[in-house]
Amino acid sequence: MPASVVTREEWSRLGFLFAAIGSAVGLGNIWRFPYMVGMNGGGAFLIPYLIGVVVFALPLMLLEFYTGRKFRGSVMTAMRRIDKRLWPVGLMPLVLSTAILSYYLVVSGWTLAYFLFSFSSYPEFHSFVSGLYPLLFFAAALAITSAIVLRGIKHGIEKTSMIMMPVFMLVLGILVLNSLTLPGLSKGLSFYLTPDFSYLAKPQTWVMGISQAFFSLSVGYGILLTYGSYLGRRRNIPKYSLQIAGADTAIALLGGLMVFPIVFTFGLDPASGTELSFVSLPQVFQSMPFGLILGTLFFLLLFIAAITSAVSILEVGVSGMIDELGWSRMKSVGLLSFAVFFMGVPSALSFYDSGTSVLGMPFIDFMDVTFGSLLLLSAAALSLSITWFYRRKLFDFRRLLGLDLSGAAIFLLKYVIPPVMILVFLFDLFA
Ligand code: PHE
Numbered sequence: 001m002p003a004s005v006v007t008r009e010e011w012s013r014l015g016f017l018f019a020a021i022g023s024a025v026g027l028g029n030i031w032r033f034p035y036m037v038g039m040n041g042g043g044a045f046l047i048p049y050l051i052g053v054v055v056f057a058l059p060l061m062l063l064e065f066y067t068g069r070k071f072r073g074s075v076m077t078a079m080r081r082i083d084k085r086l087w088p089v090g091l092m093p094l095v096l097s098t099a100i101l102s103y104y105l106v107v108s109g110w111t112l113a114y115f116l117f118s119f120s121s122y123p124e125f126h127s128f129v130s131g132l133y134p135l136l137f138f139a140a141a142l143a144i145t146s147a148i149v150l151r152g153i154k155h156g157i158e159k160t161s162m163i164m165m166p167v168f169m170l171v172l173g174i175l176v177l178n179s180l181t182l183p184g185l186s187k188g189l190s191f192y193l194t195p196d197f198s199y200l201a202k203p204q205t206w207v208m209g210i211s212q213a214f215f216s217l218s219v220g221y222g223i224l225l226t227y228g229s230y231l232g233r234r235r236n237i238p239k240y241s242l243q244i245a246g247a248d249t250a251i252a253l254l255g256g257l258m259v260f261p262i263v264f265t266f267g268l269d270p271a272s273g274t275e276l277s278f279v280s281l282p283q284v285f286q287s288m289p290f291g292l293i294l295g296t297l298f299f300l301l302l303f304i305a306a307i308t309s310a311v312s313i314l315e316v317g318v319s320g321m322i323d324e325l326g327w328s329r330m331k332s333v334g335l336l337s338f339a340v341f342f343m344g345v346p347s348a349l350s351f352y353d354s355g356t357s358v359l360g361m362p363f364i365d366f367m368d369v370t371f372g373s374l375l376l377l378s379a380a381a382l383s384l385s386i387t388w389f390y391r392r393k394l395f396d397f398r399r400l401l402g403l404d405l406s407g408a409a410i411f412l413l414k415y416v417i418p419p420v421m422i423l424v425f426l427f428d429l430f431a
Contacts, residue, residue: 022308041199048209068228184265220379
């Protein structure tokens with residue numbers, strides 16, 4: 001008998017909330033969101049982003065949670081239970097998430113390395129990535145992620161998230177308070193938040209806002225569906241979803257409040273994503289009063305953000321193997337980690353010596369571009385298949401202020417969200 005039929009672990013009330021927020025809050029909140037805001041009309045960017053969250057990401061989040069809970073199985077199992085022919089739609093997120101994990105853990109490894117470097121001194125980034133350290137720290141980040149997932153939902157993912165997320169919020173709070181004391185505060189804030197509404201006329205702004213919402217809430221990867229499959233019957237999914245989306249957005253806003261005053265105090269370039277975290281900020285920390293402590297805290301923050309997301313991606317594949325193949329958690333984690341390791345080696349060595357590259361891009365960028373956008377198609381396929389093939393009622397929420405919200409969500413998922421995702425995919429491909 002497959003393991004899923006015997007028993008399925010269940011989240012505690014807070015454990016689920018912290019684990020889902022842990023998945024949503026990632027590197028995207030700390031540097032990607034602030035940079036998107038800065039580059040796309042400041043405060044005006046919040047309009048497409050919030051529309052992205054409410055109209056696109058939230059209905060998908062609800063769909064994933066409800067589908068996972070209803071079918072009590074990981075992506076592939078749930079899709080097969082809806083209709084036997086849908087298994088490839090369930091297989092896609094399994095393959096994509098494993099590929100994504102292989103390079104996500106490389107960047108997680110960088111954050112771990114920089115956290116440890118904070119105690120002595122930071123190496124120059126380019127010499128760091130051209131050595132073998134990235135491979136070592138990738139392996140370490142993978143080992144930590146696997147060890148957490150190996151212990152299961154309650155004792156592994158839930159317990160770690162309940163410890164790590166409060167630490168994350170405390171550290172973020174300290175760093176934000178510190179930023180509020182810097183001389184570049186007002187310049188930083190005006191760059192960050194002064195709305196320039198002319199940006200709303202550009203399609204680019206809308207594409208960025210909507211994709212940032214998808215990315216930031218981790219929808220479409222099958223993660224939320226998998227997490228939903230461990231959710232008890234009586235848990236209030238709409239309420240959780242609002243809390244998760246609210247916390248993720250608030251943390252993204254705080255991320256900007258932390259980063260921009262530093263950027264403007266020290267004359268850094270606000271538009272440099274990865275460079276900012278690993279090149280400019282370390283230099284600043286080294287020259288700042290209390291920089292040692294601030295640097296340690298900053299990389300601890302990034303590392304926690306990365307690991308709690310990595311754990312959720314690994315769980316998609318692991319629970320897929322447990323449910324579909326009837327394997328033990330041990331065997332599933334072992335084999336999948338092995339696969340992730342081999343897949344990740346070229347990413348970890350992207351800049352080693354003369355480097356690994358595909359199509360003229362460093363290998364890790366190639367993975368990011370390819371799998372990052374394929375995911376939009378996979379999410380569109382999930383949304384289309386569930387809403388068209390499952391004919392019974394999926395959502396149990398109804399009216400709010402006289403509006404039939406569950407009908408509205410299904411309408412969006414059937415007719416609006418998939419074509420928009422495909423458009424965003426095409427825009428990503430050609431623009
Ligand atoms: N939501 C994460 C972020 O904001 C990114 C992520 C996507 C993590 C998918 C896990 C899975 O950085």
